[in-house]
Amino acid sequence: MKVHIQLRNEFAKIPIMFVMGTRPQYMKVIALLNKLKYESLVVDTGQHYDQNMSKIFLEQFKFPQVVNLEVGSNTHGAQTAKIIESVEKILMNMEPALLVVVGDTNTTMGAAIAASKLHIPIAHIEAGCRAYDRTIPEEINRVVADTLSSFLFTASAEHCNNLAIEHQMGKVYWVGDVLLDVLIMHMPYIVKVKTLENLDIIGPYYVATTHRNWNVDNPIVFKDILKALSDSPYPVIYPIHPRSEKSLRENRLEKYIGADLRIIEPVSYYDMINLMRFSEGVITDSGGVQREAFYLRKPCIALKDATPEWNELVTFGATHLAGCKYDNIKKLLNNLPSFPRKKFQPYGNGNAAEKIAKVIGEFLE
Numbered sequence: 001m002k003v004h005i006q007l008r009n010e011f012a013k014i015p016i017m018f019v020m021g022t023r024p025q026y027m028k029v030i031a032l033l034n035k036l037k038y039e040s041l042v043v044d045t046g047q048h049y050d051q052n053m054s055k056i057f058l059e060q061f062k063f064p065q066v067v068n069l070e071v072g073s074n075t076h077g078a079q080t081a082k083i084i085e086s087v088e089k090i091l092m093n094m095e096p097a098l099l100v101v102v103g104d105t106n107t108t109m110g111a112a113i114a115a116s117k118l119h120i121p122i123a124h125i126e127a128g129c130r131a132y133d134r135t136i137p138e139e140i141n142r143v144v145a146d147t148l149s150s151f152l153f154t155a156s157a158e159h160c161n162n163l164a165i166e167h168q169m170g171k172v173y174w175v176g177d178v179l180l181d182v183l184i185m186h187m188p189y190i191v192k193v194k195t196l197e198n199l200d201i202i203g204p205y206y207v208a209t210t211h212r213n214w215n216v217d218n219p220i221v222f223k224d225i226l227k228a229l230s231d232s233p234y235p236v237i238y239p240i241h242p243r244s245e246k247s248l249r250e251n252r253l254e255k256y257i258g259a260d261l262r263i264i265e266p267v268s269y270y271d272m273i274n275l276m277r278f279s280e281g282v283i284t285d286s287g288g289v290q291r292e293a294f295y296l297r298k299p300c301i302a303l304k305d306a307t308p309e310w311n312e313l314v315t316f317g318a319t320h321l322a323g324c325k326y327d328n329i330k331k332l333l334n335n336l337p338s339f340p341r342k343k344f345q346p347y348g349n350g351n352a353a354e355k356i357a358k359v360i361g362e363f364l365e
Contacts, residue, residue, distance in 0.1 A: 015364050016040040017096035019087055021047030021071075021107030023057045024288050027269065028102045028125060028178040030061045031185060035357035038364060041094055045083050045107045046070040056268050076106060076137055083110030091118050097364060098123055101145060102178075104138040108145050116148040123360065124170075125178060127152035128159030129287075129309045146170070151363070153356050156312060156346045175355040176348015179288060183273065183295055184350040195274035199264065204234050206333070207275045208283040211241040214324070215285050215303055219251035221324045225303060228329035230258025234280055239267045281336045283322075283329075291347065294318045297339045301332050312346040 015038040020029045026044075033040060044058075044066045058066070069086040071079055083106060091099070091114055099115040101108045102125045115122050124145045131139050146152060146163065152170040154160050155177040163172050195201075208229055216222050222244075229236045240248070240263050248254065257263065267275065273292065276282055282293040285303040287310050293300040300319045313319035317340045322329045 013095045013097075014039050014041050015097045016100060016360070017043065017091065017094060017098070018100045019043045019045065019107060019111035020102060021045035021083070022103075022105050023269075024179075025102045025105065025107070026057050026061060026063065027182045029100075030063060031178050031181045031353040032100070032125070032356055034185075035353045036360065037357075038361070041090075041096065042066040043087065043090060043111075044068045045086070045110070046072060047079065047083070047105060047107045056266075060268050060270060080106045080110045083107055084114045087111045088114040088118070091115055091120060096120060098360065100125065100360075101149075102126060104129065104142040104145070106137075106141060109141040112145045112148045121150040121363075122148055123151035123153065123356075124149040125153045125356065126155055126159075127170075127172070128154040128156075128161075128163040128168075130159075130162045131306075131308050151359060153352070153359075155348070155352070158312065158346075173355065173359055174348075176350070176352035177291060178352045178356070179291055180295055180347055180350045181353045183292065186270065186273075190270045190273050190277075193270045193274055195267075195271045196278055198271075199237070201237065201278075204280050206232055206234050206236045206281050206283060207279045208236050208238045209241065209289050210244050210285050210303060212285040212303075213243075216241075216244045216247045219247065219253060222247055222251070223253055223256050224326040225324060225329065226253055226256040226261065227258075228326045228333065229283065230256065230261040231330055232260060232333045234333075235260040235262060236283070237275055237279075238263045239265065239272065239275070241266065283333070290319050299336050299339045301329065301336065303329070312344075316340060316344045316346075318344075 018029050018040060020026055046068050071082045098121050100123045101111050112122050127146050129142055133139055146168050149170045152163055152172045153175045157174055160172055160174050210216050238261060276293055276296050276298055281299045283301040284290060290300050290302060290310055290313055294313055301322045302319050303322060303324055305323045307314060320332055322332050
């Protein structure tokens, strides 16, 4: 794997440029980088404003040095504009044959817009994911990225159908979920980490995560979530996201934290997977964590009224929708169904990155 380390005033052309900006994207990019035989430039927009958390992930995944644009946190418009401007400059200098973007962030959309204006082909990983709700910022990002992309790599057959219904012009490939590749690739290392011992966790517990704006930015909603987690029949380990921590502090919600709700600092990927592995169940508003719980065969409570992006998990009975009301969350916490015994795998077999690399290789040859 060859990666440019430092930008210069004059650049040689490169085959592939990756643009990422959030920790989930780091994981998926490194999985694909490990399968490609072509020289690549990796650009981190710095969309995640907690650089310490980002540094932990980059180091744990043994990333080569990347170009960091340091766009930081801002309004959607300001952040996206800065991403477009910054990525455009690098694209004009590097002139890659292909731009690869992942997921549904402002980074994904901004980089895709920049490349499309320069007539650079785009590959979108996790294409076709839809909530059918344009009030969700991520939905806008997904649709725009899919519309501009030449190669659309999907995690499921349902996502392929979404793209067909929309008559998207790019070539569609059902490859599976790269997140499963990441889990399989790193499990030999994950099992060696003594997470529970290091955190002094004894006995059964749940693990929870929150970061969505509709759950944590509204103090009334966030209060209900905190109260329900505090009233859980098992202790809840809650690695707090910077966004959640900020809302907790600014809205003075500490009084709703019970003795059995254990709030801890954000943890590394390995520690998070271990927390889920040994838990009785997972509570989250993250699509990625829902899928990881599914791959680990752990029942999951989604703090959402619907999760059409990953609807297969609800249909199968692996994810249970609780919304964000205290009574609904508490009811599921008190009687969380076991993970279904039958086997079901809508998101591939853990070789998505290999399939994507093959398609990209054929394009570049």
